[in-house]
Amino acid sequence: MTxxxxxxxxxxxxLAAGLATTAWxxxxxxxxxxxxxxxxxxxxGARSTILRRTVRxxxxxxxxxxxxxxxxxxxxxxxxxxxxxxxxTVGVLGLGFYxxxxxxxxxxxxxxxxxxxxIEAARMAGLSAGQIMxxxxxxxxxxxxxxxxxxxxxxxxxxxxxxxxxxVAELTKNTAQFVNETYAVVGPYLAxxxxxxxxxxxxxxxxxxxxxxVRY
Amino acid sequence: xxxxxxKPVIKIRNLVKSFGPFTALSGISLDINPSEVVCIIGPSxxxxxxxxxxxxxxxxxxxxxxxxxxxxxxxxxxxAGMVRESERNIDTARRxxxxxxxxxNLWPHMTVLDNVTLGPRLxxxxxxxxxxxxxxxxLAKVGLxxxxxxxxxxxxxxxxxxxxxxxxxxxxxxxxxxxxxxSALDPQLVGEVLDVMKQLANEGITMVVVTHEMGxxxxxxxxxxxxxxxxxxxxxxxxKLFNEPESPRLQEFLDTWRQRNLLFRSEPQxxxxxC
Numbered sequence: 001m002t003x004x005x006x007x008x009x010x011x012x013x014x015l016a017a018g019l020a021t022t023a024w025x026x027x028x029x030x031x032x033x034x035x036x037x038x039x040x041x042x043x044x045g046a047r048s049t050i051l052r053r054t055v056r057x058x059x060x061x062x063x064x065x066x067x068x069x070x071x072x073x074x075x076x077x078x079x080x081x082x083x084x085x086x087x088x089t090v091g092v093l094g095l096g097f098y099x100x101x102x103x104x105x106x107x108x109x110x111x112x113x114x115x116x117x118x119i120e121a122a123r124m125a126g127l128s129a130g131q132i133m134x135x136x137x138x139x140x141x142x143x144x145x146x147x148x149x150x151x152x153x154x155x156x157x158x159x160x161x162x163x164x165x166x167x168v169a170e171l172t173k174n175t176a177q178f179v180n181e182t183y184a185v186v187g188p189y190l191a192x193x194x195x196x197x198x199x200x201x202x203x204x205x206x207x208x209x210x211x212x213x214v215r216y
Numbered sequence: 217x218x219x220x221x222x223k224p225v226i227k228i229r230n231l232v233k234s235f236g237p238f239t240a241l242s243g244i245s246l247d248i249n250p251s252e253v254v255c256i257i258g259p260s261x262x263x264x265x266x267x268x269x270x271x272x273x274x275x276x277x278x279x280x281x282x283x284x285x286x287x288x289x290x291x292x293x294x295x296a297g298m299v300r301e302s303e304r305n306i307d308t309a310r311r312x313x314x315x316x317x318x319x320x321n322l323w324p325h326m327t328v329l330d331n332v333t334l335g336p337r338l339x340x341x342x343x344x345x346x347x348x349x350x351x352x353x354x355l356a357k358v359g360l361x362x363x364x365x366x367x368x369x370x371x372x373x374x375x376x377x378x379x380x381x382x383x384x385x386x387x388x389x390x391x392x393x394x395x396x397x398x399s400a401l402d403p404q405l406v407g408e409v410l411d412v413m414k415q416l417a418n419e420g421i422t423m424v425v426v427t428h429e430m431g432x433x434x435x436x437x438x439x440x441x442x443x444x445x446x447x448x449x450x451x452x453x454x455x456k457l458f459n460e461p462e463s464p465r466l467q468e469f470l471d472t473w474r475q476r477n478l479l480f481r482s483e484p485q486x487x488x489x490x491c
Contacts, residue, residue: 115319115321117317117319117321118321118322118323120274120315120317120321121315121317121321121322121323121380121383122323122334122335123274123307124272124274124310124313124314124315124384125334125335125338125339125383125387126307126311126335126338126339126387127334127335127338127339128303128304128307129303131338135334135338136323139325140323140324140325
């Protein structure tokens with residue numbers, strides 16, 4: 001066991017760098033995912049049929065696609081159409097736009113939870129669509145959608161491990177490197193597991209705090 | 217001297233509303249004049265609520281016209297026909313129309329005062345202090361001056377509906393539409409809401425009230441409109457409509473209502489006998 005700890009200490013800089021990369025990529029991807037997801041959910045309620053169908057198609061395609069295939073297409077197929085992105089950018093965009101489809105569904109269920117009459121009352125009070133969103137819909141649905149949002153962010157963090165396949169030096173990739181250099185297996189992966197758990201727990205904690213704040 | 221008739225606040229012409237193959241309104245024409253209190257009565261499914269909702273453009277009408285103070289609501293006339301207006305223009309056109317709903321539709325995450333002041337605060341460009349003051353005045357008018365900081369869920373149905381009336385008043389509308397305002401209330405709470413509405417009527421606020429409260433219609437309305445199967449069958453003063461109904465459909469409607477009322481007021485033995 002002492003050997004394991006010694007290895008951990010020796011490879012700590014590599015693990016820490018991997019954890020940091022995983023954290024910032026996931027943070028950016030979450031922001032994109034939530035912003036695009038909210039936009040998609042709003043467009044899904046639009047009056048235009050074409051707009052609605054496009055949004056539905058986007059969500060269905062993204063949900064039907066393994067994230068790895070999306071990343072491969074972006075990373076290896078991108079240059080073919082003049083889209084030359086580095087691995088981290090592909091990671092952020094891939095995870096972000098992939099997650100957006102799921103976040104959109106969470107927002108959509110949130111919107112559906114607001115009784116139609118409340119929206120009508122807001123319209124009769126002269127509120128614009130944006131004001132209705134900001135003052136009537138979002139504050140009420142936040143408490144409801146926070147738990148599934150946190151869940152989705154956690155899934156996103158764990159899915160980010162596949163970025164190791166497209167050469168992003170994140171936690172899983174660096175752990176594999178750690179394994180290759182030391183021929184140890186359990187020790188490095190145990191460290192990775194603990195660090196992922198730490199990250200996920202931090203997000204869960206943040207989620208619980210938000211949940212308490214938004215309850216009315 | 218030339219007689220200048222009052223310009224109607226609401227002018228409805230040949231209004232048709234279809235839901236797929238079902239025609240809910242088949243050609244309604246109706247004027248609502250300033251300071252008039254018009255009660256719309258009729259059996260369930262006769263199109264009363266649909267008429268009100270089309271008048272507020274919460275429901276898009278299929279054809280015909282709704283004008284609010286001379287301004288066409290929801291559509292724009294072009295050489296190619298009627299084109300739907302932008303949401304912004306619709307909001308402007310119905311700025312002076314208030315509405316009170318059957319199920320109150322208060323926003324549960326806001327205090328009573330916030331419910332009342334949200335609309336004016338966001339749309340009227342008036343200082344916050346003034347908006348608050350007006351909100352308090354509106355709440356005082358419905359007898360809820362002491363309830364400003366409560367949340368709607370802590371109020372009775374009657375109190376909630378009075379808050380909803382104050383919310384409509386705070387927008388200083390030229391006409392208020394009431395969509396069965398007492399139908400969702402326990403019988404003992406109906407009175408407090410009707411009292412507030414009577415008071416508004418006395419103050420000269422223009423009101424259109426879809427209701428099943430015949431007593432209220434008889435006492436307060438200037439005009440009663442009887443609807444059935446998507447049409448205005450008969451209209452006139454409450455006295456005329458309730459005491460000398462012309463159309464068989466209205467007679468039948470009033471007979472049913474009287475019989476039911478009789479049953480409610482009967483002693484148990486009589487009730488059994490009546491059955």
